[in-house]
Amino acid sequence: MQSPSLHIRRVGIDTWRENVVYLHRDCPVVRAEGFQALSKVTVHANGQTIAAVLNVVTDAQIVPPCDLGLSEEAFARLQVEEGHAARIEHAEPPPSLAALRRKIAGERLGREELHAVMADIAAARYSKIELAAFVVATQQYELDRGEVLHLTEAMIAAGRRIDWRSEFGAGPVVDKHCIGGIPGNRTSMLVVPIVTAHGMWCPKTSSRAITSPAGTADTMELLAEVELPLERLQAIVRQTHGCLAWGGTADLSPADDILIAVERPLAIDSPGQMVASILSKKIAAGSTHLVLDIPVGPSAKVHSLPEAQRLRRLFEYVATRLGLQLEVMVSDGSQPIGRGIGPALEARDVMQVLRNDPSAPQDLRQKALWLAARMIEFDPDVRGGDGYRIARDILDSGRALTQMQAIIQAQGERAGPLPVAPLQLDITAPRTGVVTAADNLRLARIARLAGAPQVPEAGIDLAVRLGDAVQAGQVLYRLHARFEADLAFARQLAEADSGFSITPQA
Structure with a gap:
């Protein structure tokens, strides 16, 4: 009935x-x-x-x-x-519920079981409680490398998959990805115009922020439309060789998007889930070659070089078996990249680098050049070691800026200058000394309390870096907020602990 x-x-x-x-x-x-x-x-x-x-x-x-x-x-x-x-x-119970219970009990899951679990997750058959149980179980009983491989395959199979080679032929389709955790790290918005100006294909689909002050899509959205249907995205890539779009409209690895919504509030980011999440998205998006950035630092996701090497080997194992050519770059994650933390401030940094502005943050410029160099060396016509020179010449000549403007125009340019938050407050050094540590997590949290990314013009504008000598009362950074309440929350957290450690000079 x-x-x-x-x-x-x-x-x-x-x-x-x-x-x-x-x-x-x-x-x-x-x-x-x-x-x-x-x-x-x-x-x-x-x-x-x-x-x-x-x-x-x-x-x-x-x-x-x-x-x-x-x-x-x-x-x-x-x-x-x-x-x-x-x-x-x-509703009938999800077909894969028995497999979920086995993982909760600490058992190893096979290929068929993981495919069934991901299919049910993508179809929204799991409640948040069941999703949380799966995430916690894979954290408590760490996935072995076979499970990570099958989980990656299952995430890809649960959504759409783009085949750019049918469009572009046999050439490499390149991408780069950072495992995250470093505020201000907007290298994608520099790498894509540099690499595509060289003539390579780089259709970049990026995420929005969930617990960070800005994602690449949030920052790019201040300059151009990022919510692009797949057909329009493909037309833009044919026209410009690349794009900087939000990946949520393409239905690529949808099970991963659902799992991330549970992982982030629980602050769970197990190595196996991370590898499956990143590689499933890249392979589903049609990438054939990937440069992966693993920042290492006390307040980064990866704290030590041995930990980074273990993660690197797991990435390489899965990527090799799924036909993805991978280049891993271990980088300095001891402090934020650039000066701005928050969409508008990070977009400002990106445009300063593209315009070769003397005041542009040099750390952001250099990191983007090294990443772009690795990607350019995927080109079979480029000799190893020449990538950095080619990338630097493209940026210095203004070709990268011209290419970024072409991508912005193709995606739909946003009118008006980058906004500036009307409320500002300086956070100053409590003592004279040297900046010896930066807490990425705390600085990101302060920027979020100031309103980022929901308020795009909110965030933090950094004035110091590690190794700088400062005087008591000197500005460490400026808070930007639109609302008094946001500024008050951010101020309270920043004044309790600014996120910078200052050691008195001997």
Whole structure:
């Protein structure tokens, strides 16, 4: 017997990567079907079906008794208009639930089981509780390299996959990626115009920030449109050889996006999950050659060189077996890159480097050149060791700036200058001495409290670097905020601990 139909109502609640539906407690369906809060349900409407978690409400202004409320995520997935008739019924358990329970018990999962788990995750059949259980289990019982390989394959298989070689022929399709954790590290926005100005293909799909003050997509969005349908993205790449777009619209490795939404709040980033996450995205996006940046530092994701080498070997094992040519670069992660932390301030740094502005941050320039050099040396016509000279010549000549402008125009240029937050506050040195340490995590958190990335013009403008001598009262950095409350929160955290360690000089 089918449950009676209800009318779809868009509730307007952001549940971030989870389908949630809402029924009034007095809804006849709730009583007849025995639904309870947090029940897993299936919704059918106009030939579409989604799995979701049920929330029960008591306020008829949120959801009337004869309506079915949908969260923003559920409404987007179901793809039907408000008022359309829908049915709701109890969901069958995900087919892979037995495999999940085995991993929770500490057992090793095989290829078929991991493919089943990722397919169910991509189809939103898992609740946040079950997702968290999977993430914690893979952290507690570390994945062996075979499991990491199968997990990567499964993540790729659960979404779309782009084949650029059918468009471009046999040449390399290059990309670069940093494992993250270093504020201000916007090298992608410099590497892409340099490499594509050389004539290589570099269709760069990037992420938005989740717990950091800015992602590449957040920063690029101040200059150009980044939410591009796949067909338009392909046309832009044909025209300019590259792009700097948000990867969320392309449905590449969607299971990874769902898992990340659970991993980040739990501060879990296990090596196996990290490798599968990064490589699945790159391979699904059609990359054939990848330069991977692993920053090492006391407050980076990787704290020591031996740890970086272990991670490097795991990346190389999986990449080799999946046909991806990988070059790993271990870099200095002891402090932020550039001066700005936050989308607008980081975009300013990028444009200063592209314009060869004398005041441009030299550390950002140099790191981008070394990354671009490694990528250019994937070109079979370039001799090993010549990549840096070629990259530097492209940047110094202004060709990289011209190429960036072409990419911006192709994606859809944003009008107006980069914004500046109206509220500012200087954080100063408490004593005279030398800057001996920078806490990347704390500086990122202060920038987020100031409003970044939700407020693009908010963040931190750094005035010192490691090794600088400072006087008591000298400015360490300037906070930028749009709202008084944001500035107050950031100020409170910064004044308790600025994020910089200052050691008195002997």
